[in-house]
Amino acid sequence: MSDWFCVYALRTDLIGEGDDIGEAVTAAAGRAECVGIQDDDIILVAESAVATAEGAAVHLDTVVPSEEALRYAERYHIEPRIAEVVLRESDRVVGGIPGFLLTLKNGTLLPNAGVDHSNAPDGTVVPLPADPDASAASIRERIRELTGKNVGVFVIDSRTHAMRLGCSGVAIGCSGPMAVVDETGRCDLFGRRLEVTKRAVGDCLASTAELLMGEADECVPAVLIRGTGIAIGDEQGIPSIDASECLFMGAALNADPSTFNRQHKPE
Amino acid sequence: MSDWFCVYALRTDLIGEGDDIGEAVTAAAGRAECVGIQDDDIILVAESAVATAEGAAVHLDTVVPSEEALRYAERYHIEPRIAEVVLRESDRVVGGIPGFLLTLKNGTLLPNAGVDHSNAPDGTVVPLPADPDASAASIRERIRELTGKNVGVFVIDSRTHAMRLGCSGVAIGCSGPMAVVDETGRCDLFGRRLEVTKRAVGDCLASTAELLMGEADECVPAVLIRGTGIAIGDEQGIPSIDASECLFMGAALNADPSTFNRQHKPE
Numbered sequence A, B: 001m002s003d004w005f006c007v008y009a010l011r012t013d014l015i016g017e018g019d020d021i022g023e024a025v026t027a028a029a030g031r032a033e034c035v036g037i038q039d040d041d042i043i044l045v046a047e048s049a050v051a052t053a054e055g056a057a058v059h060l061d062t063v064v065p066s067e068e069a070l071r072y073a074e075r076y077h078i079e080p081r082i083a084e085v086v087l088r089e090s091d092r093v094v095g096g097i098p099g100f101l102l103t104l105k106n107g108t109l110l111p112n113a114g115v116d117h118s119n120a121p122d123g124t125v126v127p128l129p130a131d132p133d134a135s136a137a138s139i140r141e142r143i144r145e146l147t148g149k150n151v152g153v154f155v156i157d158s159r160t161h162a163m164r165l166g167c168s169g170v171a172i173g174c175s176g177p178m179a180v181v182d183e184t185g186r187c188d189l190f191g192r193r194l195e196v197t198k199r200a201v202g203d204c205l206a207s208t209a210e211l212l213m214g215e216a217d218e219c220v221p222a223v224l225i226r227g228t229g230i231a232i233g234d235e236q237g238i239p240s241i242d243a244s245e246c247l248f249m250g251a252a253l254n255a256d257p258s259t260f261n262r263q264h265k266p267e
Helices: A022-030 A046-052 A067-075 A080-089 A133-145 A201-213 A247-253 A257-262 B023-033 B047-055 B067-076 B080-089 B132-147 B201-215 B248-255 B257-262
Strands: A004-010 A042-045 A090-097 A100-105 A108-111 A152-159 A167-174 A222-226 B005-009 B040-046 B094-098 B098-106 B107-111 B153-157 B168-176 B222-226
Touching: A004 A022, A004 B201, A022 A042, A022 A046, A022 A133, A022 A222, A042 A133, A042 A167, A042 A201, A042 A247, A042 B040, A046 A133, A046 A152, A046 A167, A067 A080, A067 A090, A067 A100, A108 A152, A133 A152, A133 A167, A152 A201, A167 A201, A167 B201, A201 A222, A201 B005, A201 B168, A201 B201, A247 B098, A257 B047, B005 B023, B005 B201, B023 B040, B023 B047, B023 B132, B023 B222, B040 B047, B040 B132, B040 B168, B040 B201, B047 B132, B047 B153, B047 B168, B067 B080, B067 B094, B067 B098, B080 B098, B080 B107, B107 B153, B132 B153, B132 B168, B153 B201, B168 B201, B201 B222
Parallel strands: A042 A152, B040 B153
Antiparallel strands: A004 A222, A004 B005, A042 A222, A090 A100, A100 A108, A152 A167, B005 B222, B040 B222, B094 B098, B098 B107, B153 B168
């Protein structure tokens, strides 16, 4: 573990379809206080920029809502075509509040399956990148081509958590470092072995980056973190947790999962 | 918003009951790469160090479990005296999985009401500080006395979130900066007004600090963050969210709150 590290905003022009994120990030790092990219830097890129560059934006005038989408749209006051895109992007809908469906996607709970209306061109919505780990790997490879440096890359999103007010960062794609570090077997301050302690290093890095990315009109699609001492290996992906082992879902699903699911289906 | 900032580990001796956290932090900052404390620095202190210094540790041999605690202990495989301390510290128990009760405390969902077994002296457990905002204010005042500098102080904890593997940081006490920043009314990249966007700046700072604090035997009870550009006012506290407005709880409570609560009571 390092004793100190620094965090730099990487400012770019507005990212559009077909843009080369690796190149944009490399150029931005050259203009920033970090003066270019070094080995072991960690680069975090906003999922909306990645998805936009990959051409994932969906034009709403091409979307025809299904009956299921219309039912959810009415129940939770959501634009029916957006509800349709959310359904297509979800593995499962587990509930909702006005304006949002609570969805399961790739083993994670998230609002509207990550389909984003803010910072999307007019008349479009931007879903999550199709394969965020592959996106991270491809940005990492491009940076290696351009600079010769071995960095870690995360694709990150800004989300709320249960009973917390406001958004913080979560890692949704990873190439290089371990996104979750298991400290089981290490000792606490009193020399006793820790039973179970996993550190969500990827999420912590993502929240660090959020401090410079902002949510609104700052054009900071990426952040560079230097000096953490985090090892850059050849890891890929963000380990997820099974619902039965998750305290929050486990508690909710404990008694009778079918009851829990049934009560949130739209009529 | 700043373009870059730095993050420093503040290493101390093991914190014990009666220790002066403000003094320990100030001394540690003098030895660290940041070379002392400056105006507008943000200092984050681990809740376990704060609670220990405040004498909050509970000796388990003084605890007699109630019948309710015995029922929870059996159902969720928890040491009965720890279950009793958790019940005393909780506003409400909303469920559990083996080893943990899921509790509501001060408007936040958290495991075991924050009662910590790791990094607690043998035969004791350490609950959360009784009033984390007051703890933050008092550490802030002490640093001002010792250094003349106006800093922001957060008391932070390390927690899991729904369907995320591993712990990240959350802010539980605040003095100085705004812990949650409301960006409603600002514009997105395409000039449209954001409808609702709140940023959990306190939680993002806490996760940043977690990267240097670790979970195990590192003696890093505090972290200093310099250069964020976050304004240090005279804010106090962490705004919380009402269960009905929380996507996760709102979805779970949507259909019939009494059913949801009833099904998690122990037999």
